Amino acid sequence: SLRTHYAAEVNPAAEDGKSITLAGWVHEIRDLGGICFVVLRDRTGRAQITLVKKKTEPELLEIAKRQVRESVITVTGIVKAEPKAPNGYEIIPTSIALVNESTSPLPMDTTGKVDAELDTRLDNRFIDLRRAEGTAVFLIRSQVLKSIREFFYENKFMETATPKIVAAATEGGTDLFPIQYFDREAFLNQSPQLFKQMLMSSGFDRVFEIGPIFRAEEHDTRKHLNEATSIDVEMSFADHEDVMELLEKLIARVYEDVLKNCEKSLEILGVDLKVPKLPFYKYAYEEVLSIINNEIPEIETKMKFGDDIGTQAEHLFGEYVFQKTGESHYFITAWPTKTKPFYAMPNAVRPEISNSFDMMHRTMELSSGAQRAHLYDILCSQIQAKGLNVDSFEFYLKPFLFGMPPHSGFGVGCERLVMTMLGLDNVREAVLFPRDRKRLSP
Ligand code: ATP
Ligand code: AMO
Numbered sequence: 001s002l003r004t005h006y007a008a009e010v011n012p013a014a015e016d017g018k019s020i021t022l023a024g025w026v027h028e029i030r031d032l033g034g035i036c037f038v039v040l041r042d043r044t045g046r047a048q049i050t051l052v053k054k055k056t057e058p059e060l061l062e063i064a065k066r067q068v069r070e071s072v073i074t075v076t077g078i079v080k081a082e083p084k085a086p087n088g089y090e091i092i093p094t095s096i097a098l099v100n101e102s103t104s105p106l107p108m109d110t111t112g113k114v115d116a117e118l119d120t121r122l123d124n125r126f127i128d129l130r131r132a133e134g135t136a137v138f139l140i141r142s143q144v145l146k147s148i149r150e151f152f153y154e155n156k157f158m159e160t161a162t163p164k165i166v167a168a169a170t171e172g173g174t175d176l177f178p179i180q181y182f183d184r185e186a187f188l189n190q191s192p193q194l195f196k197q198m199l200m201s202s203g204f205d206r207v208f209e210i211g212p213i214f215r216a217e218e219h220d221t222r223k224h225l226n227e228a229t230s231i232d233v234e235m236s237f238a239d240h241e242d243v244m245e246l247l248e249k250l251i252a253r254v255y256e257d258v259l260k261n262c263e264k265s266l267e268i269l270g271v272d273l274k275v276p277k278l279p280f281y282k283y284a285y286e287e288v289l290s291i292i293n294n295e296i297p298e299i300e301t302k303m304k305f306g307d308d309i310g311t312q313a314e315h316l317f318g319e320y321v322f323q324k325t326g327e328s329h330y331f332i333t334a335w336p337t338k339t340k341p342f343y344a345m346p347n348a349v350r351p352e353i354s355n356s357f358d359m360m361h362r363t364m365e366l367s368s369g370a371q372r373a374h375l376y377d378i379l380c381s382q383i384q385a386k387g388l389n390v391d392s393f394e395f396y397l398k399p400f401l402f403g404m405p406p407h408s409g410f411g412v413g414c415e416r417l418v419m420t421m422l423g424l425d426n427v428r429e430a431v432l433f434p435r436d437r438k439r440l441s442p
Contacts, residue, residue, distance in 0.1 A: 002074050002099075008044035008264070012081040012089035021076045022047055022091065023099075025130065026067045028111060038064050038096070039086070040075055043135060045264070048085040049075050049093050056093075063096050070102040070110060070127070118426060125433055125442055136265035137429060140258055141418050145210060147257040148231055151250055157206040157233070162195035164188060164212060168392050175215040177226075188214035191411060193343065194396045196234035197372060200407040201399035205236045210414070220437045222426045223364050225415060227435040233369075234409035240345075240355040240371040243408040244331055247359055247367060248280045251329060251417075258421065271422050276329045281321060284334040285309075285353070288317060296320060305352075306336050318362040328362040328420070342382040344370040359410070361420040369410025376400040 003023035010020065024042035038049040051064050067073060077093035107124040108116045110131050121128040128134050149159070165181060166189045177188040192209050199207050213230040235243055255275040258266070266273055283291075289303045296316050303313070309332070321330050337346045337354040344354040356370035373379045379400055383390050390397070418430040428434040433442055 003042075006044040007040065007042050007047040008087050010047070010079060010087060010089055012079065012087070015079045015089070016081045018079050019076060019094070020079055020091070021074060023074045024072070026069050026071045026073055026102075028069065029065065029067060031065065036061065036064055038067060038073075038075075040073060041130070043139075045132075046086040047075075048082070048090045049077065049096070050080075050082075050085075050090040051093065060093060060096060063098065064093070067096075067098060068102050068104050070106055070130070072099040072102075073097060074099055118428065122428065122434065122439065123442075129432070132268045136262075136268040137418070137422060137424070138432065139265045140262045140269075140422065141414070141430060143258050143262050144254050144418055144421075145414070147254045148208075148210065148250065150257075151253050152206075152208045152233075155206070155246070157208045157235075158204055160192075160196070160199060160204070160207045160209045161211065162189075162192040162209060164214070168194075168396075175217060177214050177216050190215055191230060192232045193341075193411075194393075196232055196409060197343065197407065198396060198399045200234055200236045200374075201402065201404045206234075208233045218437075223416060223419070225427055225431060225434055225436060228431075229414035231412040231414055231417075232409070233411070234407060236405040236407045238408050239406070240333075240357060240369065240408050243369055243371075243410055244282075244333075244357055244359075245279070247369065247410055247412070248276075248278055248329070250412075251359075252276055252278055254417070255421065269422055273421065277327055280359070281325050281327060281330040282333050282357075283321070283330065285332055285336065286334070288332055291320065292317060306338060308339060314360070314365070315363065318360060318364075321360075322362050329366075330360055331357050332360060333357045337382075338385075340370060342379070342386045342388065343372050344382075345373045346378070346382075355408075357410075359412070361416075363420060364416060366416050366420065367410050367412040369408065371406070371408040374400065374404045374406045376404075 004021045007022055022040050024040045027039040027041035027046055030037040034053050036051040040047045040049060051061055053061060074097045075091060075093050076095045077091040080090050080092055081088060082090040108120055108127060110127060112131060165186050167186060175190060179186050179188060191213050196207055209232045211230065213228050215226060217224040217226060252275055255273060259273050259275060292299050292313055293302050298316055299313055322328060334353045335356045337352055340354045340356045344356045347353045347355055354370060358365050359367040373382055380390050383393055415427045415430040419427050424430055
C-alpha cells in the first residue's frame with residue numbers, strides 16, 4: 001500500500017517525530033507568504049502539510065504550490081503535534097508525489113464554502129461524496145447495515161436472496177416496472193414478500209434479506225425512490241406482536257451502534273442522536289382517527305373508518321405523538337383489512353381489521369408489517385377481494401397447501417431509516433446513486 005496511515009488515525013503524541021505516508025486528495029492549498037499549507041483529505045478526515053518557505057527545499061515548495069485542488073497525492077513526512085491543525089498534528093514533508101492531477105475547474109466545490117443544488121450534487125455525485133458530510137452519511141449507512149446483519153445473525157436469522165426479476169406483482173400492479181425477458185414480459189420485483197413467505201413453508205423459520213426493491217412511483221417526492229433498499233424479515237410461529245417487538249429492538253440496536261461507533265460522522269452532520277425508548281408507543285388505527293378528528297383541528301375533513309391516513313394527517317399525528325411522549329418512533333396497529341395487502345391476516349374477532357402495523361417516524365412511515373394469512377382459503381378469498389386473479393399466484397399459493405406454519409414479518413426502507421436518523425431533507429441524500437423519475441444516470 002502507498003499509505004502507512006489514514007489522516008484521522010495518526011496519534012499526535014505517540015507518533016510525534018516519526019515519518020509516515022498519507023495518501024488522498026488535495027483539499028485546499030493556502031499560501032500565506034512565508035508559510036504554505038496543503039490540506040490532504042482521505043476518507044477519515046484531513047491532515048495539514050506545513051511548508052515553512054525558508055526551511056523547505058524550493059523544489060518541494062514548487063511541487064506543493066502547483067498541486068491543483070482535488071488531485072491525488074501521497075505525502076511522506078515527519079509528524080509534529082500541533083493543536084491548531086486538524087486532528088492535532090501537522091506533517092513536515094520530505095516528499096510529495098502528485099499521483100494523478102485533477103482537471104480544473106472542478107464541477108463543484110468540495111470544501112463546503114459554496115452550496116450546490118441537490119441536482120448539481122447528484123450529477124457530480126463522485127465528487128459530492130468527497131465532502132465530509134457526504135462521506136459521513138455513507139459511513140453511517142454502512143454501520144446501520146452492519147448492525148442489522150449482526151442483530152439478525154445473533155437472533156438466529158438466515159440471510160436470503162430472492163429473485164428481482166419476477167412474473168407477478170406483490171404490492172399491487174400499479175407501481176411495476178415491466179421488462180423484456182427473452183420473449184416474455186417480466187417485472188422488477190417490488191418486494192421479496194411472496195418469496196420470503198414461501199420460505200416459511202420450507203422450514204427456514206427466520207429469514208432476513210437486504211436488497212433492492214423497484215417501484216414505478218409516479219410522484220416525485222422527498223421520500224420516494226424508484227429503486228430503494230428494503231430490509232425484509234419473515235418469522236414463523238410468531239404473530240404481529242412478536243415481530244413488532246423484534247422491529248423496535250432492531251431500531252434501538254441500530255441507533256445504539258451508530259451512537260457508539262460513528263461519533264465523528266454524527267458530529268460532522270451536527271446530529272445529536274437519541275436512542276428511542278422501548279417499547280414503542282402503539283396506537284390502534286381507530287384511536288388515531290379519533291385523535292385526528294377530535295384533537296387535531298388543522299384537519300378539517302373528518303376521517304372515517306377505511307380512510308387512508310394521508311401525508312398531512314401523518315405529519316400532524318407524528319407531531320402530536322412527539323409532543324405527548326417525547327418519542328419520534330411509534331406504531332399504528334390494527335389497520336382496516338381493506339387498506340392492507342391481501343397477505344395480511346384478518347383479526348379473528350373483528351375481520352374488518354387486520355393484524356397489521358406500520359412503524360412510523362415522526363415525519364414518515366418507516367416500515368409496514370403484519371401477521372400473514374397462512375390459511376389457503378382465507379388467502380384465496382383475500383386475493384379475490386382485491387380484484388386479483390388467483391391463477392397468477394399459483395406458485396405462491398401452492399406452499400400454503402402443503403404445511404405452511406403461521407408467520408409474520410415486516411419490511412423497513414433502509415434509506416428512510418438513515419434519512420430520519422440523520423434528519424436529512426431528502427431521501428436521495430441516503431443513496432449513493434439515486435434513481436428517481438428524472439434520474440437514470442449516473
Ligand atoms: P403517503 O401515504 O405518505 O402519502 P405513500 O403511501 O406513497 O405515501 P408509503 O405509505 O410510505 O408511501 O408506502 C410506501 C410504498 O408502499 C409505496 O410504494 C406505496 O405505493 C406502497 N403501498 C402503500 N400502501 C400499499 C398497499 N395497501 N398495497 C400495496 N402497496 C402499498
Ligand atoms: P411497504 O410497501 O410499506 O411494505 O414497504 C416497506 C417499506 O419500504 C420503504 N419503501 C420505500 N422507500 C423509498 N422509496 C420507495 N418508493 C419505497 N417503497 C417502500 C418504506 C416502507 O415502509 N411487503 C411489505 C412489507 C411486509 O409486510 O413485510 C412492503 O413492501 O420505508
